[in-house]
Structures are given as C-alpha cells and as structure tokens.
Amino acid sequence: xxxxxxxxxxxxxxxxxxxxxxxxxxxxxxxxxxxxxxxxxxxxxxxxxxxxxxxxxxxxxxxxxxxxxxxxxxxxxxxxxxxxxxxxxxxxxxxxxxxxxxxxxxxxxxxxxxxxxxxxxxxxxxxxxxxxxxxxxxxxxxxxxxxxxxxxxxxxxxxxxxxxxxxxxxxxxxxxxxxxxxxxxxxxxxxxxxxxxxxxxx
Numbered sequence: 001x002x003x004x005x006x007x008x009x010x011x012x013x014x015x016x017x018x019x020x021x022x023x024x025x026x027x028x029x030x031x032x033x034x035x036x037x038x039x040x041x042x043x044x045x046x047x048x049x050x051x052x053x054x055x056x057x058x059x060x061x062x063x064x065x066x067x068x069x070x071x072x073x074x075x076x077x078x079x080x081x082x083x084x085x086x087x088x089x090x091x092x093x094x095x096x097x098x099x100x101x102x103x104x105x106x107x108x109x110x111x112x113x114x115x116x117x118x119x120x121x122x123x124x125x126x127x128x129x130x131x132x133x134x135x136x137x138x139x140x141x142x143x144x145x146x147x148x149x150x151x152x153x154x155x156x157x158x159x160x161x162x163x164x165x166x167x168x169x170x171x172x173x174x175x176x177x178x179x180x181x182x183x184x185x186x187x188x189x190x191x192x193x194x195x196x197x198x199x200x201x202x
Contacts, residue, residue, distance in 0.1 A: 020188060021074070024080070025074045025164065027078075028070070039070055040169070043067065043164065046060050046063055047169045071157075071160050072142075076140060078182055085106050088101050088105060112139060115139065171198040174196065176197055180194065
C-alpha cells in the first residue's frame with residue numbers, strides 16, 4: 001500500500017509543475033524561431049528513423065539532447081515553482097546575516113537561476129548553458145537538489161520531451177500576443193492564456 005501511495009503522490013504532485021513547464025517551453029518555442037528550428041531539426045531526425053506508427057523508445061529520448069537543453073533553459077528563466085522552505089541545521093552566516101540553527105528559511109529558485117556569477121547574461125535565452133556538464137551543482141534547481149531532489153524528475157523529463165516531439169513534428173507555432181507576460185499565481189501562468197496559432201506541417 002505504501003508503494004502505491006508514493007506512486008499516486010508522484011503522479012499528482014508532478015501534474016501542475018510539469019504542465020507549467022510545458023506551457024513555458026511552448027512560450028519560448030513560439031517566441032524564438034531560431035530555437036524552434038533547431039528543436040524541429042533534432043526531432044525530425046528521430047521521427048524519420050521510425051517506421052509508420054512506431055512509438056518513441058528510450059533510445060529516442062536519449063537523442064533529444066538539444067530539446068532537453070531548451071527545456072532546461074526555459075525552466076531556468078521561468079521556473080515552475082518559486083522555491084521551498086528549509087530549516088537551518090546549524091548556525092551560519094549568509095550575505096552578512098547570521099541565521100541561527102532551527103530557523104525556517106525560504107530559498108527562491110528564481111534568484112538562484114538569475115545569478116550572473118553562474119549564468120552570464122542571465123536574462124538571455126541560451127540552451128548551450130546545459131551542454132557538457134552543465135551548470136555548477138545547486139545553481140540550477142527547478143527540481144530541487146540533494147536529498148530533497150524531486151523524485152519525479154525523470155518522469156517529468158519523459159513527459160516534456162514526448163510532448164515536444166509530438167508538437168514540433170506536427171505544428172509550427174506563433175504567439176498571438178507576442179509580448180505576453182507571465183504572472184506568478186503561485187506558479188507562472190501566461191497573463192492572457194498563451195494564445196498560440198498552430199500551422200499544421202505536411
């Protein structure tokens with residue numbers, strides 16, 4: 001029973017964050033044609049290697065390196081969750097402030113992801129940040145880190161990459177409201193619902 005409870009919890013807990021991440025990724029793909037084209041090229045190479053009606057497999061997912069870099073950069077710029085509360089397990093000093101053991105703190109994903117020390121030109125959309133070994137540990141944390149790492153990270157990766165594959169191999173995207181903003185409520189949501197014009201590909 002405990003195992004089934006954990007699986008149900010995993011599926012339910014990942015719903016909002018994964019759907020938010022996919023919305024953010026679609027926003028960037030529709031806003032940045034040069035990024036869309038590279039993702040499209042990668043995904044079409046995979047699609048052309050499949051027989052008619054053949055489904056994606058694990059090896060196909062591993063080939064989606066650029067697409068995953070795009071997803072990661074999307075989640076860096078617009079993280080699906082704001083952060084989390086943690087309890088200090090020892091006294092420490094941060095930015096000139098002493099934090100006593102036992103205090104509750106809220107760390108923010110957004111400020112961590114926008115730190116220019118780790119991400120030069122932090123507002124620039126640059127998937128190449130995730131090539132090779134990627135960012136330094138604990139500087140990119142949309143799934144948390146350490147013992148509190150989200151157990152659904154790989155499940156989310158599968159959902160996101162399969163969605164991207166099925167979207168870009170079938171449609172070209174165009175934002176109806178080009179400068180639409182995202183608001184946090186508490187997760188990031190498009191202010192006007194992210195209206196997208198879909199053009200079916202041959």
